Amino acid sequence: MLLRQLFDHETWTYTYLVADEESGEAVLIDPVLDQIARDTKLLDELQLKLVYTMDTHAHADHITASGLLRQRLGSKAVVGADAGAACADVLVSNGATVQVGGLKLEVRATPGHTSGCVTYVTADHKNAFCGDALLIRGTGRTDFQQGSAEQLYRSIHDQLFTLPDDTILWPGHDYRGLTFTTVGEEKRLNPRVGDGKTAAEFVEIMENLNLPMPKKIDVAVPANLQCGLVPPISMSGDPTPERGWAAIERTAQGTPEVTIDWVRDNSGAIRMVDVREIDEAENDGKIDGVKVIPMGTVDEASKSWDKEEPVITICRSGRRSGRVALELEKLGFKRIASMRGGMVAWQSQ
Numbered sequence: 259m260l261l262r263q264l265f266d267h268e269t270w271t272y273t274y275l276v277a278d279e280e281s282g283e284a285v286l287i288d289p290v291l292d293q294i295a296r297d298t299k300l301l302d303e304l305q306l307k308l309v310y311t312m313d314t315h316a317h318a319d320h321i322t323a324s325g326l327l328r329q330r331l332g333s334k335a336v337v338g339a340d341a342g343a344a345c346a347d348v349l350v351s352n353g354a355t356v357q358v359g360g361l362k363l364e365v366r367a368t369p370g371h372t373s374g375c376v377t378y379v380t381a382d383h384k385n386a387f388c389g390d391a392l393l394i395r396g397t398g399r400t401d402f403q404q405g406s407a408e409q410l411y412r413s414i415h416d417q418l419f420t421l422p423d424d425t426i427l428w429p430g431h432d433y434r435g436l437t438f439t440t441v442g443e444e445k446r447l448n449p450r451v452g453d454g455k456t457a458a459e460f461v462e463i464m465e466n467l468n469l470p471m472p473k474k475i476d477v478a479v480p481a482n483l484q485c486g487l488v489p490p491i492s493m494s495g496d497p498t499p500e501r502g503w504a505a506i507e508r509t510a511q512g513t514p515e516v517t518i519d520w521v522r523d524n525s526g527a528i529r530m531v532d533v534r535e536i537d538e539a540e541n542d543g544k545i546d547g548v549k550v551i552p553m554g555t556v557d558e559a560s561k562s563w564d565k566e567e568p569v570i571t572i573c574r575s576g577r578r579s580g581r582v583a584l585e586l587e588k589l590g591f592k593r594i595a596s597m598r599g600g601m602v603a604w605q606s607q
Contacts, residue, residue: 370410
């Protein structure tokens, strides 16, 4: 079995690539929309075929990539039957199995963090992907999405702590740089549910956490009930930019940006527009093959562009290209980003 643990720095989310090396079939557990470029590149590099995406629950802190991966790669979306995600291709309940080449993943219902949480366990019981039900020295919260501290305690003790002590637990998040744990460790060391903690003690702990709501809950949960596919028109009637087509990061001003490395890896496959003045670009140097369209003329030139086509804007430092990217977003371009740092950063590498 091939196993890779992948990390999203913005949301502290772990995604897991699990594959049967003999058949080349693979699954992604809890894929993050904003990391779709990274994940599809890794699949391609390892020559793997994505057959399933498997979400452990309807997440409140990030948007799943399951729907977009289904559109692009033909994979099927697997979600717990009680998660409320009617968009899924396969709804699984406790005791179900998912076959991936020669690998088999067992489904264990572990509700409590949300009412639809499931854990995926390899058939040899050596690995369990437990989402937010059980974390390293912690647990998922239980104060939203039909969560229940009593139910989570039972799920952990009945479904996870009954696995062998050396079963590796792969969590959905970690906020301290830890990567995995084992059933035996958590039985002994988890301050919420381990070391003989009773259900009543666990409930009291959870009732007194007083955590703020996840920042993205109002966007993430509705999107995840649709497999991460947001509608093409927003509530205001404005076009909604597509996420997930690139490793986009937004500045404090909301400007969509990609890194120099991403541009270098994808050059030739995307439209790249240098928005400096022509003499400035010629004198200071530009990227081979990139068309120079001065900032003041981009609006007119863009009228002939396909709004579904990816566009990267470039300038000297990234300021002008960032303003152009935001303007093109307002005009309905769904795949638009500015090259972070501009030509100064490009030429320094």
